[in-house]
Amino acid sequence: xxxxxxxxxxxxxxxxxxPPRPCALAAMDxxxxxxxxxxxxxxxxGRAAADALEAARATIxxxxxxxxxxxxxxSGGTEADDLAxxxxxxxxxxxxxxxxxxxxxxxxxxxxxxxxxxxxxFSVEYLPVTQAGGEVCSGYVRAEDVAASxxxxxxxxxxxxxxxxxxxxQPIAEIGRVCRAAGVPLHTDAVQAVGHIPVDFSAxxxxxxxxxxxxxxGPRGVGxxxxxxxxxxxxxxxxxxxxxxxxxxTENLPGVAGMAAALxxxxxxxxxxxxxxxxxxxxxVDGLTATIPGAVCNGGNPHAAPTKALPGLLSLxxxxxxxxxxxxxxxxxxxxxxxxxxxxxxxxxxxxxLLALGYDPETAMGTLRxxxxxxxxxxxxxxxxxxxPPLVADLRGDAIAAxxxxxxxxxxxxxx
Ligand code: PLP
Numbered sequence: 001x002x003x004x005x006x007x008x009x010x011x012x013x014x015x016x017x018x019p020p021r022p023c024a025l026a027a028m029d030x031x032x033x034x035x036x037x038x039x040x041x042x043x044x045x046g047r048a049a050a051d052a053l054e055a056a057r058a059t060i061x062x063x064x065x066x067x068x069x070x071x072x073x074x075s076g077g078t079e080a081d082d083l084a085x086x087x088x089x090x091x092x093x094x095x096x097x098x099x100x101x102x103x104x105x106x107x108x109x110x111x112x113x114x115x116x117x118x119x120x121x122f123s124v125e126y127l128p129v130t131q132a133g134g135e136v137c138s139g140y141v142r143a144e145d146v147a148a149s150x151x152x153x154x155x156x157x158x159x160x161x162x163x164x165x166x167x168x169x170q171p172i173a174e175i176g177r178v179c180r181a182a183g184v185p186l187h188t189d190a191v192q193a194v195g196h197i198p199v200d201f202s203a204x205x206x207x208x209x210x211x212x213x214x215x216x217x218g219p220r221g222v223g224x225x226x227x228x229x230x231x232x233x234x235x236x237x238x239x240x241x242x243x244x245x246x247x248x249x250t251e252n253l254p255g256v257a258g259m260a261a262a263l264x265x266x267x268x269x270x271x272x273x274x275x276x277x278x279x280x281x282x283x284x285v286d287g288l289t290a291t292i293p294g295a296v297c298n299g300g301n302p303h304a305a306p307t308k309a310l311p312g313l314l315s316l317x318x319x320x321x322x323x324x325x326x327x328x329x330x331x332x333x334x335x336x337x338x339x340x341x342x343x344x345x346x347x348x349x350x351x352x353x354l355l356a357l358g359y360d361p362e363t364a365m366g367t368l369r370x371x372x373x374x375x376x377x378x379x380x381x382x383x384x385x386x387x388x389p390p391l392v393a394d395l396r397g398d399a400i401a402a403x404x405x406x407x408x409x410x411x412x413x414x415x416x
Contacts, residue, residue, distance in 0.1 A: 010335045010380045014215075014373030015164050015192060015313055020258070021217035021374075027261035028219060031254040039251050040240065053251055056260035060224060063267045064211075065200035072225045072233065072246045073256055077191040077212030078109040079236075080225035083247065084187045084208035085113045085158060087234045089122060091185075092155020099151050100124045102158040103141045104356035105166065109210075110158055110189050111352065125149060127159070132296060132317070132357040137309075139166035139299045139357055143174035150182045161190035161209070162197065165340055165353045165369065166299035167313030169197060176205025185231070191215055191223075195266035196310055197274065201226050213255065217374065218262035222255035277312035277372050278302065280381050284314050284370060287385040292392050294319045298357060298367070312372035315340075317359065320396045321366045329391050335384065338369045 011019070031052060037045030039053045054068065061068040074080045089100065102114055104126040118124045127145050132138040141159050150157075157179050162169045172188055179186040185207040193199050195216025201209055208231070212223035227233050227246070239248030266273075282302035289295050296317045300309025318326070323339035330337050340351045350364035357364075370384065 008334070010383065011375060012370045012372055012380075012384070013336045013338050015369060015371035016338055017214045017220060018217045018373055019375060020214075020219060021262045021265055023265050024213075024218050024258040024262040028254040028258035031257040035253055039253065040242065049253055053253055053256060056253075056256045059260040059264055060256075063263045064194065064209075064226065065202035065204075066226050067229060069244070070201065070226050070229055072227055072243050073251055074223050074225055074247055075221055075252070076214070076223040077107075077189065077210050079247075080210035080212070080223050081107075081109040081187070081189050082113045083225050083233070083236055084210060084227070085110065085117065085156070086236060087232075088156045088185045088187060088208065089117050090234050091232070093122075095155075097153045097155035098122045099154045100156055100158065101127060101146065101149050101154055103127050103160060103170070104129060105139060105141075105163045105168070105353040106158060106160055107164055107189060107191070109191075110160065110187075114158065122155070126356070129356050132298060132359055137168065137300045139163055139168035139353070141170050141175065143171055143178050146175050147178045147182075150178070150184060154182070154184050156185050156187060158187045158189070161188045161193040161199065162310050163299060163353065164192045164313075165351060165367075166315045166357075167192075167310040167371075168299040169193065169308035169310060172204060172206060180205045192310060192313070195263055195270075196312070197308075198270065207231055213259035213262060216262055216266045218259040219255050222252050222259050224259070273374065274311045277376075280372055280376060280378065281309075281312055281314050283378075283381055284384065285316075288314075288316055288388060291385070291389040292316075292318060295392075298354075312376075314370045314372075316368050316370070317354070317363060318366045318368060318392055319363050321392055322395070323366050323368045325395055326368055326391060329395065330387075333387060335387070338371075340364075340367045340369060 035049045035052050037049040039050035057071050058068045061071050098121060100122050102124060114124045127141050130138050130140045159170055159175050161172050176186050187208045188206040189210045190199055191210055191212045194211040207228045209226040214220040233246045235246050237248040242248050242251060285297045285302055289297055298315040298317060327337055327339045350361045354364035354367055
């Protein structure tokens with residue numbers, strides 16, 4: 001008997017990218033068809049495009065508690081991170097400060113820019129995080145460690161809002177207060193947080209905050225950097241001086257319209273969707289840790305308040321299993337998941353974030369990420385709970401063959 005496939009693909013890789021929301025597609029289509037002008041042009045089509053761009057910017061700002069002039073539109077999260085880090089580091093260097101503090105959990109969009117800055121003479125220091133197997137949940141930066149590590153020559157602190165690999169939501173408000181008190185700018189990569197948990201820039205003591213549309217049902221290739229009023233942002237692209245001279249290039253109006261529509265819908269439905277996903281994640285955590293011997297949930301445990309976790313992201317370390325092999329086995333039965341971080345897929349090296357939790361490299365390579373989203377149902381979660389333990393047992397070489405134990409797929413896997 002072979003493992004039965006579900007009636008449709010079960011997509012549990014929303015942290016990699018989310019399916020576009022219909023409202024985003026409609027907004028993009030409308031902008032592409034009806035607003036052909038360049039927002040920088042003086043004529044009527046140009047002015048109509050500029051008006052639509054500013055309306056979308058105002059929507060994005062309102063959803064995130066920012067002023068419209070604090071929103072710098074970019075090509076996505078990677079560019080927003082790089083723009084912020086380079087600009088703030090340059091300001092520090094101009095004042096003779098070349099020390100950078102960062103969390104070890106950062107996405108390559110931050111980590112690689114920090115590596116480049118290190119090559120250019122900055123000293124980059126990584127903060128400790130709470131460890132796997134400890135009494136508290138793993139994968140959290142402590143504000144007191146930031147305070148203890150700040151130096152007179154610290155140019156900037158970079159701590160992501162929520163981890164794309166672990167789902168841990170960092171105490172950004174506390175960390176930001178520590179940075180403010182020391183007069184050190186804080187950059188936060190909020191790419192996995194925006195649209196998934198409440199993010200209010202007006203109440204968040206970060207100076208720059210990166211977001212990306214395709215993580216909340218918007219299009220790929222568009223994002224933004226929120227930049228606190230009064231912070232001068234040295235551009236990477238100078239060109240035609242768009243975005244008030246902070247990021248040149250003709251604006252991607254359809255993309256920005258899609259991002260605004262997706263963000264507005266995500267924010268409006270946030271309380272209901274957060275509660276729904278949180279319950280699904282808790283069911284997965286409880287079910288999988290009870291049925292897969294040795295499996296450990298990383299990031300926030302759903303039952304361990306007050307540490308916070310992204311509602312839909314589950315990181316599970318399964319000792320004795322190669323998570324990439326597990327991902328291929330899941331793929332073969334119609335489940336799209338990921339091993340650790342999708343951005344590091346295919347890499348022979350374990351992710352720095354998982355090593356920072358204290359895992360040895362082999363155990364770290366056994367980390368599976370299931371990231372739930374709008375389209376996932378209770379029935380899909382039950383199906384995952386039924387197929388994962390035998391697949392793991394099979395990969396571990398246990399006598400139990402996955403095929404023999406895989407149950408029939410749930411009857412109702414229709415889209416919500
Ligand atoms: N930061 C985090 C935390 C991410 O998860 C990602 C994408 O996976 C990025 C940055 C990069 O964003 P983008 O794909 O829009 O460049």
